[in-house]
Amino acid sequence: MAKxxxxxxxxxxxxxxxxxxxxxxxxxxxxxxxxxxxxxxxxAYKNGGHLQSEAMERTARAIGEFLSIAASFGARKILxxxxxxxxxxxxxxxxxxxxxxxxNLAIKVISGEKEAYYGGMxxxxxxxxxxxxxxxxxxxxxxxxxxxxxxxxxxxxSLNIGTVRIKExxxxxxxxxxxxxxxxxxxxxxxxxxANTLIGIGGTFRAITRALMKKEDYPLKKLHAYTTDxxxxxxxxxxxxxATPKKLRSLYIKPDRFDTIKPGSLILERIIRHLNxxxxxxxxxxxREGVYLSDLLRNAGDRFPANYNPSVRYxxxxxxxxxxxxxxxxxxSKRLFExxxxxxxxxxxxxxxxxxAAKLLSIGVGIRYYAYQRHSHYLAMSALDYALxxxxxxxxxxxxxxxxxxxxxxxxxxxxxxxxxxxxxTLDVLSMILWLSHILLASRINASELSFTFDNGTLTVSGEHxxxxxxxxxxxxxxxxxxxxxx
Numbered sequence: 001m002a003k004x005x006x007x008x009x010x011x012x013x014x015x016x017x018x019x020x021x022x023x024x025x026x027x028x029x030x031x032x033x034x035x036x037x038x039x040x041x042x043x044a045y046k047n048g049g050h051l052q053s054e055a056m057e058r059t060a061r062a063i064g065e066f067l068s069i070a071a072s073f074g075a076r077k078i079l080x081x082x083x084x085x086x087x088x089x090x091x092x093x094x095x096x097x098x099x100x101x102x103x104n105l106a107i108k109v110i111s112g113e114k115e116a117y118y119g120g121m122x123x124x125x126x127x128x129x130x131x132x133x134x135x136x137x138x139x140x141x142x143x144x145x146x147x148x149x150x151x152x153x154x155x156x157x158s159l160n161i162g163t164v165r166i167k168e169x170x171x172x173x174x175x176x177x178x179x180x181x182x183x184x185x186x187x188x189x190x191x192x193x194x195a196n197t198l199i200g201i202g203g204t205f206r207a208i209t210r211a212l213m214k215k216e217d218y219p220l221k222k223l224h225a226y227t228t229d230x231x232x233x234x235x236x237x238x239x240x241x242x243a244t245p246k247k248l249r250s251l252y253i254k255p256d257r258f259d260t261i262k263p264g265s266l267i268l269e270r271i272i273r274h275l276n277x278x279x280x281x282x283x284x285x286x287x288r289e290g291v292y293l294s295d296l297l298r299n300a301g302d303r304f305p306a307n308y309n310p311s312v313r314y315x316x317x318x319x320x321x322x323x324x325x326x327x328x329x330x331x332x333s334k335r336l337f338e339x340x341x342x343x344x345x346x347x348x349x350x351x352x353x354x355x356x357a358a359k360l361l362s363i364g365v366g367i368r369y370y371a372y373q374r375h376s377h378y379l380a381m382s383a384l385d386y387a388l389x390x391x392x393x394x395x396x397x398x399x400x401x402x403x404x405x406x407x408x409x410x411x412x413x414x415x416x417x418x419x420x421x422x423x424x425x426t427l428d429v430l431s432m433i434l435w436l437s438h439i440l441l442a443s444r445i446n447a448s449e450l451s452f453t454f455d456n457g458t459l460t461v462s463g464e465h466x467x468x469x470x471x472x473x474x475x476x477x478x479x480x481x482x483x484x485x486x487x
Contacts, residue, residue, distance in 0.1 A: 005077045005295065006033070006070035007288045008063070012140025012164050012201055013084035015059060017066040018288045019073050024275035026296065027246050027313035036062040037256055041085035041141050045168040051089045060099060067103055079291050082109045083143025084162060092096050112142055112158020118290025119201045120153045121302055124287045125293055126386040127199065127225055134193050134275060137286060138199035138267050140164040146400060147193060151303065163204055164362025165350055168261040179263070182293055183270045190274070198277040199333065201286040204264030209282040212236050213250035219417045220390050224284030230272055237265040296312050312387045315379060319366030325441060330358035332447040333437040339454050344479060353392050354430050357399040360436060363474055372432045376400040394420035404475040407431065428479065436474050436484070443470035462487040
């Protein structure tokens with residue numbers, strides 16, 4: 001697979017470009033993104049689905065500039081897909097042949113089911129694990145549905161209900177009741193899903209979620225994996241449906257969404273009520289990531305290996321070149337956690353977050369050694385995007401902060417992500433285990449050289465080359481019911 005790959009997604013409303021770069025076999029990050037509101041399907045639904053010349057001209061020009069961007073990054077592979085607007089248009093071949101002739105680009109027009117698969121597969125790989133969920137991708141011309149069970153795509157559906165389609169057929173003539181009847185009739189084609197979680201994909205869901213996060217002053221500036229309840233979302237979408245343009249702006253909706261946000265809100269409202277889901281999860285990934293992952297994971301069954309996190313691997317690939325200290329620290333912190341979690345009354349489910357934090361402990365050294373803990377914290381908070389909840393990201397990132405003589409709870413920023421962290425006692429013990437593991441390896445020994453016993457509140461550490469560790473132990477605040485001695 002090419003190290004740098006560009007993916008172009010031509011939708012009915014917007015066209016997007018993402019340039020992906022591999023850092024190792026399955027790890028990657030996004031180098032660049034671009035979006036153009038080409039409105040390819042503008043006025044098409046009023047004209048039998050035929051693409052209009054102005055819309056095709058806008059899209060062709062944007063494609064040319066997207067290709068220039070891709071070339072500037074040295075992308076050796078261009079994957080270009082098109083969805084509802086082109087698969088519905090009787091004159092699609094006219095546009096496809098023009099792009100092939102002018103730009104030597106072959107556009108792959110995908111079916112609604114394939115579009116649903118790409119979005120669902122991206123969510124299965126890049127969102128926190130969910131036992132059962134329904135992904136919903138409301139686009140300009142259609143909406144795609146995927147049933148996910150245990151990380152696998154189970155069922156795929158595509159319905160012709162999209163923001164631009166509903167706008168032109170109903171909202172432009174102020175026929176809201178007709179829009180509701182049209183949407184509800186289309187939803188009857190869906191089977192009786194029983195999942196409690198709805199995963200929202202696509203620009204409309206993200207626009208509403210982004211606005212809702214700002215309205216609620218949410219502490220983490222990450223859209224991907226944001227979770228809310230159905231009632232909160234529906235109350236906000238009702239406000240949007242009733243809002244004037246001035247009110248939409250005050251509700252944090254961007255002007256380029258003013259004409260499609262109301263049809264989109266209505267579609268989502270009817271879908272949520274029809275599916276009767278309780279929890280809503282926002283996905284920052286969709287068709288583009290699905291197209292890329294299908295290429296990246298084509299020999300792995302479209303799934304990452306078990307317990308593999310591409311964001312963690314990307315950070316290690318990019319910033320952890322100096323030694324294997326972080327890996328040794330991860331092994332050691334896992335051993336200490338398993339030994340201490342029960343006597344110190346820590347929930348054993350926190351072990352994955354602790355071991356990830358240990359792996360990332362020294363990535364900040366790749367920026368600058370001095371105050372590297374702050375750099376590690378910033379990198380983790382910024383770049384841990386995939387397969388983790390916001391609570392996990394906040395905890396992992398916060399554990400990377402360290403100040404001599406302070407507990408982790410002392411370091412929680414005011415009016416920040418503290419509400420996403422566990423209770424202070426849990427936070428302080430997890431931090432203590434992490435940084436105790438770090439100082440026990442102060443002489444850069446192998447973690448396997450150390451052995452531990454725990455009895456009546458005393459942790460005894462046995463091994464050679466522990467003089468530096470014994471000196472640095474005073475920098476860590478131990479729980480009142482724990483004593484550490486060196487044998």
